Amino acid sequence: MDVDRVRSHFAFPDLGRVATNNAATSQPPRELLRLLESLTEDYDNVHRGQSSASRRTSERFESAYDTFAQWLNAPSRRSIATYRNTTEAINAVMYMLLTQFRDGDNVVTTMMEHNSNFVPWYGMCHEILPAFGRRVECRVARFDHATGALDLEHLAELVDERTKLVCVTGASNFLGTKPPLRTIRAIADRSGYVRDDGRTGSLLLVDAAQLVPSSFVDVQQLDVDFLAFSCHKMLAPFGVGVLYAKEQLLAAGRPFLYGGDMVAEGGVSVDRVDYNDLPWKYAAGTPNILGVIASARALRLVVDLVSPEGAPRWFDDDRPLPRSVVAQAMHRVGGHTRSLTELAMQEAMTIDGLRWYGPALGTPRAPLLAFTVDGVDPIRLAEGLNLEGVEARAGCHCATLAHRDLGLNPPATCRLSFALYTSADDVALAMDAVRRVVRDLRPLAPRATGAGGWTSGGRS
CATH class of the missing domain: 3.90.1150.10 (Aspartate Aminotransferase, domain 1)
Incomplete structure (x- = not known):
């Protein structure tokens, strides 16, 4: 470099x-600032018009989802949803799973989590579900004070046949620790939790806000069920968080937000609502259009910035990003x-x-x-x-x-x-x-x- x-x-x-x-x-690069200015020249709302401007903006917006998927090596844009940040993306998962928790279930997280990957689960277990008479426990795994390492034995003890979800950071924003996600995936798989579709094993959510900016993340290789990160930690403007989820989970899940664009065209009647195709099922209302487009371009710009002179450039290109290039x-x-x-x-x-x-x-x-x-x-x-x-x-x-x-x-x-x-x-x-x-x-004080x-x- x-x-x-x-x-x-x-x-x-x-x-x-x-x-x-x-x-x-x-920090934002100059290219992103110029891009945001240029996008206003033919700006219009997405999926809401027949004008050339609306169609062009919609194409750019949808292409951004493709870039997010390629960056994570997700199968397609159908596994991607965008929110304001990692925090909102994790909350979206909580609301998606909220009604699926059974009385006596538990969710396991860790002591090293950002509040965004603990407080939603605390709120669900201690405030929301109890209001409906449902008991779900929030369990918290220890970490080693000397090394900062996650106590995997304790985590494995907490995960049992009633653990619906395991939530871990991909990299701690305080300790810097990178828990072994493949090992945690194996622990989740061995739980014996019986899902609604008959398969066994706990779901795994990864808060990757500190992992994605400096690591190559392949969601298929890691076999995570949910993974979230924020683009504002990767050169982009504020206001865009990316959620990856396995397509079958998004297809079966309930949306976090309801309203326009997340319903099928003409799919609303008094006694029935039909949802839009993925990924737009999870895109209620007018989204952060310019932010999403710029965030995807920021990822492409990262490749250009760190690649040698003479290497292919991707910032102004709509070609699919190969896994090897991102890696x-x-x-x-x-x-x-x-x-x-x-x-x-x-x-x-x-x-x-x-x-x-x-x-x-x-x-x-x-x-x-x-x-x-x-x-x-x-x-x-x-x-x-x-x-x-x-x-x-x-x-x-x-x-x-x-x-x-x-x-x-x-x-x-x-x-x-x-x-x-x-x-x-x-x-x-x-x-x-x-x-x-x-x-x-x-001051001259005794050692703490x-x-x-x-x-x-x-x-x-």
């Missing part, structure tokens, strides 16, 4: 910004961000009192580093970094369960996170800034205690 060439497509380097809050959102591009992104993360970890080991959380150096992880420093408030640390021109994030990162489980008080860490356009210089500048801010903020992570004195 020619990182300097990649960075030339973005405005933030010329502004002197050290953009290291990429786990929250990525090669994402392997480049993954290798680049992995080296940056390891560089940050090596520098972190030289800062006295710094404790990071999650896997050790040399263990696969998402491209982020969340840490605390003895005697320094994480929020003040991030504010100090901002004054140094380094954009970090401090707080619980919506990974509240894990922060509390580690006994952090306050339940907060400071986090740096990296993307395909992050340079080694960015990482060096960020870690030098951490060192300076820590020196200025840390707590479980998990790495300190400059070794594993704690």
